[in-house]
Amino acid sequence: MTKLVCHRCKKVVTPEEHASCPECKGDPSVVYPFRNSDEFLRQRIPPVLEERERLGLNGLVGGLECVIINTEPGRQQPAVDELLRYTGLSYAEGFEGNNLRTCVLKAEGPADFLVQSRLTSANPFHEHNVFPKSGRLPNTRLETFVFSTPDIAEYVAIQKKRGATFMTEDIVETPGFSFIQTTPSRYTSNSLGFIQWHGERGNWATHESAPLDWRFAKPDLPHLASIKHLDHAATRVHAENRDAAIIEFMRLTNYNFDFAIYVQALNSITNVARLSDKDFAMVFTSGIIPFNFDAESGPTENFIHNYGARTHHIAFCTDNIDETFAAIKADGMEFLIELVGSPDEGLKQTFTVASHNTMLVNEYIQRYGGFDGFFTKSNVTDLTRATEKQ
Numbered sequence: 001m002t003k004l005v006c007h008r009c010k011k012v013v014t015p016e017e018h019a020s021c022p023e024c025k026g027d028p029s030v031v032y033p034f035r036n037s038d039e040f041l042r043q044r045i046p047p048v049l050e051e052r053e054r055l056g057l058n059g060l061v062g063g064l065e066c067v068i069i070n071t072e073p074g075r076q077q078p079a080v081d082e083l084l085r086y087t088g089l090s091y092a093e094g095f096e097g098n099n100l101r102t103c104v105l106k107a108e109g110p111a112d113f114l115v116q117s118r119l120t121s122a123n124p125f126h127e128h129n130v131f132p133k134s135g136r137l138p139n140t141r142l143e144t145f146v147f148s149t150p151d152i153a154e155y156v157a158i159q160k161k162r163g164a165t166f167m168t169e170d171i172v173e174t175p176g177f178s179f180i181q182t183t184p185s186r187y188t189s190n191s192l193g194f195i196q197w198h199g200e201r202g203n204w205a206t207h208e209s210a211p212l213d214w215r216f217a218k219p220d221l222p223h224l225a226s227i228k229h230l231d232h233a234a235t236r237v238h239a240e241n242r243d244a245a246i247i248e249f250m251r252l253t254n255y256n257f258d259f260a261i262y263v264q265a266l267n268s269i270t271n272v273a274r275l276s277d278k279d280f281a282m283v284f285t286s287g288i289i290p291f292n293f294d295a296e297s298g299p300t301e302n303f304i305h306n307y308g309a310r311t312h313h314i315a316f317c318t319d320n321i322d323e324t325f326a327a328i329k330a331d332g333m334e335f336l337i338e339l340v341g342s343p344d345e346g347l348k349q350t351f352t353v354a355s356h357n358t359m360l361v362n363e364y365i366q367r368y369g370g371f372d373g374f375f376t377k378s379n380v381t382d383l384t385r386a387t388e389k390q
Helices: 038-055 073-086 152-161 222-227 239-252 295-307 321-330 379-389
Strands: 004-006 031-033 064-070 089-096 100-106 112-118 140-147 177-181 189-195 229-238 256-263 268-274 281-286 310-318 341-342 345-352 361-367
Touching: 004 345, 031 152, 031 295, 038 152, 038 239, 038 256, 064 189, 064 229, 073 100, 073 112, 140 177, 140 310, 152 177, 152 189, 152 321, 189 345, 222 295, 222 321, 229 361, 239 268, 256 379, 268 295, 281 295, 321 345, 321 361, 341 379, 345 379
Parallel strands: 064 112, 140 189, 229 281, 310 361
Antiparallel strands: 004 031, 064 140, 089 100, 100 112, 177 189, 229 310, 256 268, 268 281, 341 345, 345 361
């Protein structure tokens, strides 16, 4: 279905809904076929930065503390085993509480992994998970990115005044931390969590948590020492939601839009938002034009049609990527693509196939020497094309 966009306000409509923009008094001349560009997005960014300054949000959100992956109950243990086998993560502890069974995995760097499954059927993400190729695992997705805050009460008060909605009415208070998370985004289907530590950082259990008797062994594989911290994660969003997803993320965090790489031939844009050049980066990938049931839709929009808006891959910084890639492949991992890039270009990357347990693709990435970029267009093109296999 063709999507139209208003030249003045950028509201996206379909021809069946409106022959002209409902926000701009029905002038048919202001509606034209939707196509993403950076021009309008960059016009919207200065007001967001001004709002953050005016409301006192600057400095209230820090870096990534953890990601929360939910699985089907029977796939939780295999998901943990898989992450232990193919990343640098190690098992720290497991516990049950608040209708959740949680396994905590840790690695060098600040971002922990919480692999969870629900003990009840209630799932606020369920409607975001049921699509042609994801409906078989209706409870499986990377659900939440959790960021630190030095003053959660102040943060929540400000965000509620500007209309942000949260899963719980009140901040969840425990002896070790205070926590809250947003309702799933209408643009990304992700939730953002915010945590203020009162005790030891990384102690995710509460006084209500009961220890799990599960035991996991980290495989004794030398190449795993070369796989380091989480570099970035990439969420795929509809073309018409690309700007809104980035702006929403900027309003809820202190991240800023950095740059975008357009791959015209594949109808895809890779957009990077960063807190600093040393922190975890959030990547949003969308179409240039919306999905339209034809070859022009490309692998990004086709993925969203089949799986819904969701995090597509998690990327780990890797030393000695050639040896690591060969060792992981020899250990049974399948890949969507061989290594792309080179030291001369500044980086090398690859994508695994998607996990049967988490539905996530692992990316391994190595940047070389004085490389001052984040991605290269040639690598982005090759990796995007590889996802046609999904």
